[in-house]
Amino acid sequence: MKQKLLEIRDLRINFASDEGEVQAVKGISFDLFRGETLGIVGESGSGKSVTSLSIMRLIPTPPGKIESGSITYYTTDNQPINLLELSEKELQKIRGNDIAMIFQEPMTSLNPVMRCGHQVDEALMLHKKWNRAEAKKETLSLFEKVRLPNPERMYNAYPHELSGGQKQRIMIAMAMSCKPDILIADEPTTALDVTVQKTILELMSDLKTEIDASVLFITHDLGVIAEIADRVLVMYKGEIVEQGTVAEIFKNPQHPYTKGLLACRPPLDFRMKKLPVVADFMEVIKTENEIQIIEKQYSIHDVIDKYKITNEDTQARLDKLFLQEPLLKVENLKTYFPIKTNWFGKTSEYVKAVDDVSFDVFKGETLGLVGESGCGKTTLSRTLLQLTKTTSGHIFYENTDLTTLSNAQMRPLRKDISIIFQDPYSSLNPRMTIGNAIIEPMQVHSLYENNKIRKERVIHLLETVGMEAKHYDRYPHEFSGGQRQRIVIARTLSLDPKFVICDECVSALDVSVQAQVLNLLMELREKLDLTYIFISHDLSVVKLMSDRMMVMNKGKIEEIGIADDIYNNPQTEYTQRLIAAIPK
């Protein structure tokens, strides 16, 4: 029998909110054994992060409160310690030393005014009682272990000087520094590109073996779990609905929610007209104080077969698309940003964000654009909209060269060309009701005669994106991330655009929610005859959405072609790396 490290029994956590107490975790129990990696999977709000924070007693209190239960940690000599009964002083000895944690947001989880090296030293000096020189030596060797380039320089660098992946490596070094028994990783790769995610996951499993720790790995993505975990817990609405080994869960899922999570990842070997979602497997009925789940009797295979598109259909669609005139023609587009100016204000050095890019987009087509952060895809989309000025080159939209237009001449065209941004949390004004947010663009462009007609139109749009008329007067904070992205889509549609740029519009969302939003976008494309440029760092998502795919690297186009061809037969090493990074 393996040694038990952590034993959680009947843990209940409540959060106080405006509408009274909300049960975030409803009496869960599980064990963590020495040397294993236990994955906890679930969507936002399922209680998985709250559970992980409660082990370290890091839940913000108030509003959070651990109502009942026990969290027992077994020390190396098998002494049980109930973490819920410890004083703050005693907890501080365990935090970082026996149990360490890696957080989701490497961008904000490091202190911006402290050198990275000192932030790691700090834990070593505190728990091991080392002096600064000893701690520095250990930190440098840790930086080497987490494969940071040039450890000495990283030691003296401030967090803002590093990339997201490098910051997460610092966080891992920090968490591993005191060789903890338990490592809790709360969505450590969600904020990172797929390629970076892959290297971080490899690093974590290597280091775990080296220091013989157990890992509690929290994520919303079953694909990631398959890469790293031995056992899985599936959490849904504060309860554990299913648990087992990774092989069991993937081969023979029992709970409909697990089936939904497994099925909703974009497929790689075939095309689909829509993705399966959790709702294909179960129905949730909310009564006064009870949530009832009714299972539908479909297997994953049934649902996938229902939505599959044959190769012939795909070919027919492509043939039809390419017969048309291009809607957008981009010729030798360059966008440079000045980084250094000399004494006379003349630019002496540039960042070439978009460097000599040419391509066409056909009417009704979806052109996928894929690449890592910093490859120039967002600058390209902003340039197409003329939100960033071009350095040289031409953009023809229906034979009008956008680069020659003044701001005033561009304005009527803004109705036709629209954009959906990445972050649904910050792209809605928190002080504006969603109805007003959607009606505003119509007023600006004087669409429709009066506000009464406009309001009817807004309600129609809300219904189109799967929201309800009663949501008109509510504020953004009342909605979840997926709902907000629907609202943003409704706002984009309010002007009846013909051409929509989706800039990483699902990367901030859970996989299960991502599937719903992608389905909505595909449905709207057929219904409203839209043309998309779909941008993402995740090649699997781009492949699902697009007819043709364009791979960008360092401001240049690496390759462009039919999406399936690029996936099945990538020409450049860069594309091959992007494909290899997709969790299988």
Next chain:
Amino acid sequence: MLRKLCYGFLVLILVTLTVSSIIYLAPVDPTRLTFGQRSDNATVKAKKAELGLDQPLQVQLAMYLNDVSPISLYGDYPACQEKYDYLKIIGLGGNCLVLKMPYLRESYQSGRRVTKILGDAIPKTALLALVSIIFASILGIFLGVLASLKQNSWVDNLTSILSIVGYSLPSYVAAILFALLFGYFLGDFTGLNIQGSVFELDDFGNEIIVWKNLILPALALGLRPVAIITLLTRATMLDVLTQDFIRTAKAKGISNNIIIFKHALRNALNPVITAISGWFASLLTGAFFIESVFSYKGLGEVTVNALINFDIPVVLGSVLFTALIFILVNILSDVLYAWFDPRVKVG
């Protein structure tokens, strides 16, 4: 950095030109002030010519700038050399290009050099400003941190209310209240004077330093900065304490005190520095009311007197000094920003 200095220099010239234009255009005749009512026209005219007041405005402005500038153009003869105490660089006909200390002219009233008058007053004011801003920073940051840690408790509420009262209280009211309470009613107990400077003359005419005369003006002067610094520190600390990196620090097992002072406070200080440097600059340039109430003979008192008597050179000198201080303190606070927050680059 260099560009900032250039901008600062430009501001200095513009301030000089604007203020001197306004004053020269005012309908007052300084020569009359110098001689009083019973002066004959010939003397007045001679004095006017000597001061250059009979010249058109632009000539007067040019002459003043020439006097102020460290590199300037003067007549090349001994009397002139003695007056300006310059170092000749290169001769140009009857004139020469020279290097000198800025010459701020002489007071119409006392005939003393303005540089000397300001030089006497500035150390007193600087001492007062320094003491009160240090007092205000320490107390304000301490109270702000305390209030943020005990958010919504009675400590927090009391601090906030007192801060708002302290900020709303005009400085002269505070000064009079302090003088009355601690200097008069409790005077026997505290041993403090109602009025007086730090540098006083004793009964034998020797200059002595009376440190206790600094206490009440410094307290009265520091009251509003304390209030502002407290409120600002509280607000930014509350913001910083909810950030992710504070949670990271907790997860490392760091104790609360270290988290507050090492991790949170340094992140919270940036807006506080802006407030402190702004206040420090305005305190340095003289606290007119406070200095009057306590009859503390600093820059504020000198300036007010000069204004009342239309002593133009003194007023101009004082304004110039004020502008200089603001520019220097601004540059200093930029440097401090970069020191506290590495994301900010100097220049």
